[in-house]
Amino acid sequence: MTQVMDEGAFRAEVAAWMQTHLTGRFAELRDRGGPGDESISPALRKEWEQEMAAGGWVGLGWPEAQGGRALPVSLQLAFHEEYARAGGPGRMGHIGETLLAPTLIALGTPEQQARFLPGIRAGTEYWCQGYSEPGAGSDLAAIATRCWQEDGKWKLQGQKVWTSLAHESDWIFVVARSVPGSTGREGLSFLLVPLDQPGVEIRPIRQLTGEAEFNEVFFDGAETGADCLIGQAGDGWRVAMTLLGFERGLSTLGQQMHFAHELALVVEAAQANGAARVPEIRQRIADAWVGLRGLRANALRMFSGGEAAIGAESLVYKYAWSNWHRRLGQLAMDVLGVAGDVQSDEDTVRRLQQVFFFSRSDTIYAGTNEIQLNIIAERGLGLPRTR
Amino acid sequence: MTNLAELKGLAEPSEEQRALRDTASAFLAEHDNIRAADEGDLALWQKMVELGWAAVIVPEQHDGLGLGYADLAVLAEEFGRTLNRSPFFASVVLAQGCLIEAGSAAAQARWLPDLAMGTATATLIGANGLHWQGADALPVAATATGDGGWRLQGRVAQVLDGARADFALVIARLGDGRPAIFHVPADTPGLIRQALPVWDLGRPQAAWDFDGVCLPAESRVDVEVDSATLAERLQRVHALAALMLAAEQIGSSAHCLDITLAYVKERRQFGRPIAEFQAVKHRCAEMMVSIEAARSALAGALPFAAADAATADLMLAAASARIAACEAQRFCAQEAIQLHGGVGFTWEYDPQLHFKRSQWAAHWLGDVAYWRGVVADAVLGVAK
Numbered sequence: 001m002t003q004v005m006d007e008g009a010f011r012a013e014v015a016a017w018m019q020t021h022l023t024g025r026f027a028e029l030r031d032r033g034g035p036g037d038e039s040i041s042p043a044l045r046k047e048w049e050q051e052m053a054a055g056g057w058v059g060l061g062w063p064e065a066q067g068g069r070a071l072p073v074s075l076q077l078a079f080h081e082e083y084a085r086a087g088g089p090g091r092m093g094h095i096g097e098t099l100l101a102p103t104l105i106a107l108g109t110p111e112q113q114a115r116f117l118p119g120i121r122a123g124t125e126y127w128c129q130g131y132s133e134p135g136a137g138s139d140l141a142a143i144a145t146r147c148w149q150e151d152g153k154w155k156l157q158g159q160k161v162w163t164s165l166a167h168e169s170d171w172i173f174v175v176a177r178s179v180p181g182s183t184g185r186e187g188l189s190f191l192l193v194p195l196d197q198p199g200v201e202i203r204p205i206r207q208l209t210g211e212a213e214f215n216e217v218f219f220d221g222a223e224t225g226a227d228c229l230i231g232q233a234g235d236g237w238r239v240a241m242t243l244l245g246f247e248r249g250l251s252t253l254g255q256q257m258h259f260a261h262e263l264a265l266v267v268e269a270a271q272a273n274g275a276a277r278v279p280e281i282r283q284r285i286a287d288a289w290v291g292l293r294g295l296r297a298n299a300l301r302m303f304s305g306g307e308a309a310i311g312a313e314s315l316v317y318k319y320a321w322s323n324w325h326r327r328l329g330q331l332a333m334d335v336l337g338v339a340g341d342v343q344s345d346e347d348t349v350r351r352l353q354q355v356f357f358f359s360r361s362d363t364i365y366a367g368t369n370e371i372q373l374n375i376i377a378e379r380g381l382g383l384p385r386t387r
Numbered sequence: 388m389t390n391l392a393e394l395k396g397l398a399e400p401s402e403e404q405r406a407l408r409d410t411a412s413a414f415l416a417e418h419d420n421i422r423a424a425d426e427g428d429l430a431l432w433q434k435m436v437e438l439g440w441a442a443v444i445v446p447e448q449h450d451g452l453g454l455g456y457a458d459l460a461v462l463a464e465e466f467g468r469t470l471n472r473s474p475f476f477a478s479v480v481l482a483q484g485c486l487i488e489a490g491s492a493a494a495q496a497r498w499l500p501d502l503a504m505g506t507a508t509a510t511l512i513g514a515n516g517l518h519w520q521g522a523d524a525l526p527v528a529a530t531a532t533g534d535g536g537w538r539l540q541g542r543v544a545q546v547l548d549g550a551r552a553d554f555a556l557v558i559a560r561l562g563d564g565r566p567a568i569f570h571v572p573a574d575t576p577g578l579i580r581q582a583l584p585v586w587d588l589g590r591p592q593a594a595w596d597f598d599g600v601c602l603p604a605e606s607r608v609d610v611e612v613d614s615a616t617l618a619e620r621l622q623r624v625h626a627l628a629a630l631m632l633a634a635e636q637i638g639s640s641a642h643c644l645d646i647t648l649a650y651v652k653e654r655r656q657f658g659r660p661i662a663e664f665q666a667v668k669h670r671c672a673e674m675m676v677s678i679e680a681a682r683s684a685l686a687g688a689l690p691f692a693a694a695d696a697a698t699a700d701l702m703l704a705a706a707s708a709r710i711a712a713c714e715a716q717r718f719c720a721q722e723a724i725q726l727h728g729g730v731g732f733t734w735e736y737d738p739q740l741h742f743k744r745s746q747w748a749a750h751w752l753g754d755v756a757y758w759r760g761v762v763a764d765a766v767l768g769v770a771k
Contacts, residue, residue, distance in 0.1 A: 276770070277770050286763040290710050293684070294684040312675065313682070320676060373668065380672070
């Protein structure tokens, strides 16, 4: 990116594109497919991903040589905010686009980049993340899935869990133990594995919302090519952490746009049923409003240097937003009252029920509340590790 | 708020602000006076005046530095760390703030240089606790005496710095319910001041009885605007002071965390520093979460302290900062006591000072319920 692009003009460009393309057969996807709503129209949402790819909206931050646009962080933030403002559907390609692709660009070979980036860029190949296991959740380094080389291929044995969108994906990236007898962060390898093969079984996990957005993925002699190892064998932990480092929160402002929409629905519901006159509800809605305003200021502080710095405000952010969102879900149900008991097709009620139930997972995935507090205490405050 | 250009306003402090912070931090640490007798307070204030701390928001034509509230917030935060007992809050934040936002040009020219140069100190009197609820709720009534002068009647239970300020700006209600501002020297006949024993020794207070206090015509100092505009300006005065109080609360909260971290790293039980226990670490981490929430809220609010920001926006900004700061300070002061264990309950250790300040700060300039009400009215409409 050599010339400086005006942010206002860029935002207008995004908004105009969304207005002309999120129409017709895609109109039903507006405001759908977010967390808690992932099962809605997956085939059509993949077509939408291809529509976005054709419009040049995938790989905004990738280097131009890799098919990206090399936009600065500020414009990527702006894109996600405008996308959400326009009611853009929940993304299906984000795991490939925002996690695997930057990892391939940083650590992959030219051949691996040429093999995998175009499918991600075009919205034709979908990815899921194989990190967590039944015995390796917060303690991620306790990975037990094994991998070994045999007949010029990699083979895998073991189980991954909480694998979002595995049932809609073509590939999974897996961290598995390649050095027998190794423990912890040593002896792990990072492999790209095709899902459509006899050695892989995907079983959906029904979650408390009744939906099944994540899965168990079983590897029973599953295979992948020798050229599907990222980095060196035994260096998988570093690759895995590099990948997590790309979770830079560029979609943060887009997420906050969804939060603002949800809060507006709470306000609407409170005004419709009279809860808006109840003093306690008024105080809690005010609290939610100032809390969201604070989250936005926090996000802007995070990116005020142009890139997300790992400052105090960044360390606390996941804990702050997930707990805010969980409280909003509770508030929504207290506004709805007994009407919240009934599974509803009515848009406002359905969305608020999703917020309430799905936000229970916000404080668990991507580092539980308890792990977040450990990270804040150790990295933010310099307190010692617990022995 | 749709443009990321606003990022600039939230960036780290400027070089000047960092220098101000460093100077203030060192000076206030050296001149800690919260446990000392108050005889030395005004001499110490003169030193602070020499550092320019009384001149920050005063316009240059009135011998000030002409800086803004973002700069004053830097000082307020440092005062919050040490809880230094000084005229800063009453004389600079409250009285200067009132003169600048709502004072007449003549009053500004007459009094701002004195306050900026430290030749006088002042305070602000409105509703008790400076809880602004419009002119109707003001406890002091003013009536014209016929010779152009004014007569003030009423009692204000608690006036900040009430026993030591040289004069007060008194927001009073006129007979027709409009507000007006009067300059009232502390030695005016008919004025009875009674110092109060307070828990927070850094916030001295006195009761003021206006028993037929007669004032000359020129003691009326509000800017010549219609009464609705004056009421709005007075609302701004209170909101700006609330923002500065939030900054002070953040400094206090941060200090509570700092001393707690130092203590839990040093204190050993069960053969190890208690900082290694997760129950302790998580409390400290939650203190940091609350402080960063308040910092973010204040950073997002300060741009609305600008003179050209709408009053309604300033009110919502002040509400956001105050609510987050009150929660942070209450939580951090309480946790500081708890995590210090037995010594946290003693006079000697600092947590008690911040705990008492958090109690003071929770109620002056509008409590959390008041500020939530401001937001609720804006978001939900006024409840019928």
